[in-house]
Every structure is written in C-alpha cells, then in structure tokens.
Amino acid sequence: MNDNTRADLGKLVLRLALGLLVLLHGIAKLKGGLAGIVGMVEAAGLPGFIGYGVLVGEVLAPLLVLIGAYARVGGVLIALNMLVAIALAHVGQLTQLNEQGGWALELQGMFLAGAIAVALLGPGSYGVNTK
Secondary structure, three states, X not given: OOHHHHHHHHHHHHHHHHXXXXXXXXXXXXXXXXXXXXXHHHHXXXXXXXXXXXXXXXXXXXXXXXXXXXXXXXXXXXXXXXXXXXXXXXXXXXXXXXXXXXEOOHHHHHHHHHHXXXXXXXXXXXXOOOO
C-alpha cells in the first residue's frame, strides 16, 4: 500500500469517526427537542433562534463529513459548533479533570481537534469530492 492510499484511508477513518459520533449527538437533539439548547442560548443573552444552529453543527455538518462532500466546510461547522458548546455549556470545566484523571472536556476537545483536522486535510480520495 502506497503512502497516498494510507493517507486517504486515514482521512476516511477520521471522517467516519467524527461524522458518526457528532451525528449521534444531533439525532439525540432531534429526538429530544431543542428546548434545553434554546434556553441555554437565551440565558446567555442571545436570541433563542441561534440555538437551532446546533442542527447545522450536529446534523448537516456531520453528514457532509461522512460522505466527503464539502468535508472541509463540514469540519469548520463542527469546530464552530464545538466552540459555541464549550463557551455556553462547558466553560467552567476548561481546567477540570474527570474522575479517571483525564480532562473533563476530552470528548469536546477530540471533536474540536478532529473537526479542525478534517477542515485542514480535506476528505481524501474516498469522498464525493476530493478537495
């Protein structure tokens, strides 16, 4: 297997893991409703409709990443979604460790880092568009 094939397979694994795991969060929000998110946004002094942006960051963007269509855009959208989520819901945990000694925001951190990596690397050859 040549270096390009390995790199493209690595990008595919990254895209599939990030896209699927973030999409599951989006599906849960579709099933459970967005009232909690909208309330959190309003409590921060922002208009409630901004809370519906979570559907872009956790449903549309992961689908783009999964199929490799505009995966870079999807990666940027997921990264922005994670930054907003950290700012609204997790800012108090930025310096905390969890019960196992890991960073309290390791999941959010991995989603953010993975999204930035997809935005920088692109989809690879195993996507709808390869740029």
